Amino acid sequence: MSAPTEAVPEITAYRSVPDFAYGRIKDIRVRWALDEIGQPYRTRLIGGIFEDKAPAYLHDQPFGQVPVYKDGDLTLFETGSILIHIGDADGRLLPRDAKGRGRAISWMIAALNSVEPMIQTLVVLTVKGQGTDWLAGAIDAAKPFAEQRLSRLSQALGDRDWLEEHFSIGDIVMIDVLRNANPELLAPHPNLTAYVARGKARPAFQSAMAAHLADCAVGEPLPA
Ligand SMILES: N[C@@H](CCC(=O)N[C@@H](CS)C(=O)NCC(=O)O)C(=O)O
Structure with missing residues (x-):
């Protein structure tokens, strides 16, 4: 469920990827979790997968990868840690016991x-x-x-x-x-x-995948 407002969490995604990676980038995991619990989010597109990343991006994600997740003043990288955070906020995806x-x-x-x-x-x-x-x-x-x-x-x-x-x-x-x-x-x-x-x-996988594909173009060449 993509949403434009700044009051919702933000995740990063690529604007373009090579054929083999189309539909396979890991922001899908975060989108899927958020759609499961009905939490709207917005995306920040950061260019092509093989483009250099800005120092500010490397500060948030030291390996220059997607996704980065921001919610208020909290910034997380690594899908595993992002999903634990989302799961902790809503018992449906991560039991409380x-x-x-x-x-x-x-x-x-x-x-x-x-x-x-x-x-x-x-x-x-x-x-x-x-x-x-x-x-x-x-x-x-x-x-x-x-x-x-x-x-x-x-x-x-x-x-x-x-x-x-x-x-x-x-x-x-x-x-x-x-x-x-x-x-x-x-x-x-x-x-x-x-x-x-x-x-x-x-349904949450399907809506997440539709949003993921809508954000991303296919066709970036592989680096040599
Ligand atoms: N362990 C990281 C892996 C993230 C990852 O592999 N992202 C890929 C896209 S699926 C990426 O940005 N690759 C570009 C790169 O490694 O430079 C996570 O789970 O968040």
Whole structure:
């Protein structure tokens, strides 16, 4: 739910990205969480993904990445920390009890730290290795790590709708990580494929994705 007024939180997003990144930039996670709780926000577009970032931006996000989140005098970077902040403000995405809160945060960190690196490695190799003679060998080396994590995740999810009893910030990040994986990796695990489809069917995902795509043009070239 994008809103123009300055009284609402602000998130940063890119004005343009290369083809492979279109619809995959991480501001979607923050937009999705905000839309889940009906919190309007505004976006600040910061140029192309590979453009240099201004010193003021690097102060807010030391790695020059998207998203940065501002709410009044609070400025946060890292989607994980932003989602905990949003979740704490509204119990629907992050249970208030210590056990439930801890499990939801554990799943979110598992998505960021145990699952995403394995999947992202394959994406980077595939994008940067196109046409090279090392790509096949590198994929063969990296793929078993992703397969093992997905297999364990599939086992843990079982036949539940969400990672815990209720949908949480853990599901937002895990589903966003999985939807960016090569579908071939998910194919052996129908419960993961169905889990991603369930997440993408949520009205808040759809409104967040529509706003995300509306802000961003496709076609920025890859740097050499
Ligand atoms: N760990 C960061 C990662 C953010 C991130 O990877 N942002 C990408 C877009 S999806 C980016 O801005 N990349 C440009 C760069 O790394 O220079 C987070 O979760 O917020």
